[in-house]
Amino acid sequence: MKLSTKGRYxxxxxxxxxxxxxxxxVSIQSISARQMISDSYLEQLVRKLKKAGLVTSVRxxxxxxxxxxxxxxxxxxxxxxxxxxxxxxxxxxxxxxANCLGQDLCVARYVWEKVNKSIQETVDxxxxxxxxxxxxxxxxxxxxxM
Numbered sequence: 001m002k003l004s005t006k007g008r009y010x011x012x013x014x015x016x017x018x019x020x021x022x023x024x025x026v027s028i029q030s031i032s033a034r035q036m037i038s039d040s041y042l043e044q045l046v047r048k049l050k051k052a053g054l055v056t057s058v059r060x061x062x063x064x065x066x067x068x069x070x071x072x073x074x075x076x077x078x079x080x081x082x083x084x085x086x087x088x089x090x091x092x093x094x095x096x097x098a099n100c101l102g103q104d105l106c107v108a109r110y111v112w113e114k115v116n117k118s119i120q121e122t123v124d125x126x127x128x129x130x131x132x133x134x135x136x137x138x139x140x141x142x143x144x145x146m
Contacts, residue, residue, distance in 0.1 A: 025064030
């Protein structure tokens with residue numbers, strides 16, 4: 001499975017939002033500058049994250065975006081599904097795959113089901129709060145502001 005820039009950049013943006021949005025809303029421009037993602041692309045990603053209920057917008061002079069719920073309640077899987085849709089490595093492992101002619105007899109399907117389940121469990125077990133803490137450790141170690 002290969003994630004598109006939507007998933008990779010969107011995850012970076014959400015981590016940035018969690019890091020810098022604890023006290024006040026964070027602007028697209030500030031995320032863009034720190035993460036080196038264009039404003040227009042970031043706006044598209046944030047729209048999808050907002051539609052999925054992961055971020056909220058704040059209007060006004062001090063406006064911007066904030067997490068819609070605590071970082072410990074948002075998984076990497078939530079973010080990737082909001083931006084990428086399905087995050088299965090292979091649709092062959094899907095029981096509803098009508099394109100598979102030998103579905104009932106295919107032993108390889110067992111492999112794809114296990115791979116897909118493993119991916120789902122992994123991304124659902126990593127919370128944004130864990131990535132925020134890891135980011136803070138890296139910042140402390142390197143002295144940089146990501």
